[in-house]
Amino acid sequence: xxxxxxxxxxxxxLVFNAANAPLIxxxxxxxxxxxVHVDGLEWRRAKWGRAGRTYYLLCERxxxxxxxxxxxxxxxxxxxxxxxxxVGSDFIAYxxxxxxxxxxxxxxxxxxxxxxxxxxxxxxxxxxHVDVIVDSYTRSGAVLPLVVVGSVPxxxxxxxxxxxxAAADERVQLVGAVWDQDLLxxxxxxxxxxxxxxxxxxxxxxxxxxxxxxxxxxxxxxDFNREIVRDDGSYFGDATAVAERVEDVEAAPDxxxxxxxxxxxxxxxxxxxxxxTEDYEALARxxxxxxxxxxxxx
Numbered sequence: 001x002x003x004x005x006x007x008x009x010x011x012x013x014l015v016f017n018a019a020n021a022p023l024i025x026x027x028x029x030x031x032x033x034x035x036v037h038v039d040g041l042e043w044r045r046a047k048w049g050r051a052g053r054t055y056y057l058l059c060e061r062x063x064x065x066x067x068x069x070x071x072x073x074x075x076x077x078x079x080x081x082x083x084x085x086x087v088g089s090d091f092i093a094y095x096x097x098x099x100x101x102x103x104x105x106x107x108x109x110x111x112x113x114x115x116x117x118x119x120x121x122x123x124x125x126x127x128x129h130v131d132v133i134v135d136s137y138t139r140s141g142a143v144l145p146l147v148v149v150g151s152v153p154x155x156x157x158x159x160x161x162x163x164x165x166a167a168a169d170e171r172v173q174l175v176g177a178v179w180d181q182d183l184l185x186x187x188x189x190x191x192x193x194x195x196x197x198x199x200x201x202x203x204x205x206x207x208x209x210x211x212x213x214x215x216x217x218x219x220x221x222x223d224f225n226r227e228i229v230r231d232d233g234s235y236f237g238d239a240t241a242v243a244e245r246v247e248d249v250e251a252a253p254d255x256x257x258x259x260x261x262x263x264x265x266x267x268x269x270x271x272x273x274x275x276x277t278e279d280y281e282a283l284a285r286x287x288x289x290x291x292x293x294x295x296x297x298x
Contacts, residue, residue, distance in 0.1 A: 011288045014071075014280075018042070019056060021063040028066070033287035035069040035090070038077060040201030040224075046126040061085065068287055074202030076223040090283050093203045095273030098264075099213035101189035106182060110175060112147065112190075115253070117173075118246055119191035119215070121149045121184070121206050122198065124159045129197030129220055131162050136242030138169040143250060144192050149184070151177045189213035193249045193256065195242065196220060203228065203271075211267040216260040218245045228271075232263035 013027050013034045019042065027034045042048070043056035063070060064085035072078035072089035081089050104114040118137070122128040130148060137146045148166065152159060166172040178184045188194065194215040198204050199222050207228055211217060217233035219225040226235070236242050249256050 012284045014284070015063075015067075018059045018063045021059040021066070024063070024066045033068045033290060035071055035283060035287060036063040036067040037071040037073070037092075038063060038081065038089070039073070040077065041080065042200070044127065044200040068290070069283060071283070072202065074224050075227055077202040090279070092276060092279045092283070093271055094205050094208055095276045096208035096212035096267040096271040097273075098268055099185045099189045099209065101186065101214070103182065103186050104190050106180075106186045107190060110147070110173070112145075112187075114190040115192050117144050117191055118142065118146045118193045118195060118249070119149070119187055119210075120146065120195045120197070121187070121210070122196075123150050124152045124156070124162055126158055127198065127200045129199065131158065131165060132239050133195050133197050133242050134162055134165045134172055136236075136239040137172065137246060138165060139239070140243035140246050142171065142243075142246045144246075145171045145173055146195075146246075147173045147175060147187070147191075149175055149178050149187065185209070185213060188215050191215050192253070193218050193246065195246075196225065198225070208267055208271055211260075211263045212271075214260045214264040216249065216256040217263060218242070218249070228267065229263065230266065232259050232266060 009030055009032060013032045014037065015023055015034055016037045018036060018038045021036060024034055043053040048056065064081060064087045070081060070087060070089040071092050072081065073093050075091060078089045078091050081087055101114060107113065120130060120133055122130050124130055134146065134148065163174065166174050188210045194210040194217050196207050196217055196219040199220045202224055207217065207225065217229050219229050219233055219235055221235035221237040234245050236245055
């Protein structure tokens with residue numbers, strides 16, 4: 001830890017992800033005020049066994065009791081910590097970058113055209129519902145292909161399930177991970193719809209990026225997603241609904257484009273990086289002042 005080794009220790013420490021809450025012990029020994037960004041509800045992820053879920057829950061509780069401040073990136077996360085642990089949080093979301101559909105030629109190597117595909121960008125994990133999206137899409141009458149961006153650095157049964165579902169329908173393209181940010185931005189900005197199946201996180205950067213690019217969003221129906229998308233997109237909660245939503249998108253492209261523009265306007269005004277950095281600075285200054293006064297803690 002830099003705070004332990006450095007001659008001049010930091011005024012304030014920010015710890016990201018509740019799983020790192022045990023670090024609070026060392027920071028408290030050094031009398032460094034600490035805020036924990038708790039991230040999402042990681043214990044709900046299916047990839048964790050009983051030990052992993054128990055660890056995350058214990059870390060949640062420890063962070064709630066010991067940190068000088070908690071940071072929640074979504075109102076739903078803020079509500080969760082208030083109701084479960086009786087503690088408040090500083091709400092600080094992420095920023096939404098503005099992306100224009102101005103380089104559609106980057107899609108050429110993938111054989112795609114502007115407005116000519118539905119898009120999924122997600123890690124291949126059960127809570128992101130990629131399998132549900134692909135399965136439902138294959139049952140639809142959609143004309144536009146479904147492009148799936150994402151992977152995990154290991155082979156899993158879930159990966160194989162998604163691959164098997166995709167292999168059964170030539171309209172589904174699994175392109176794997178895309179590390180070229182310019183290409184990824186153009187995939188967001190030029191899609192007919194962005195299908196977002198994430199269900200256990202807080203404010204999702206991929207969702208903000210898609211909306212900042214003007215993409216029409218079809219999202220998994222949870223409060224984290226409704227908080228961002230509002231009425232500027234549509235929702236699904238089972239395999240049947242995805243097929244209906246992509247067919248609706250293709251039947252009403254003008255309405256979808258208008259809602260995409262409204263969503264972009266909303267997130268660029270509400271999730272501005274300048275405001276995010278100002279909120280972090282204000283929190284750090286507040287904790288520093290309390291630490292100097294000997295009043296760290298909540």
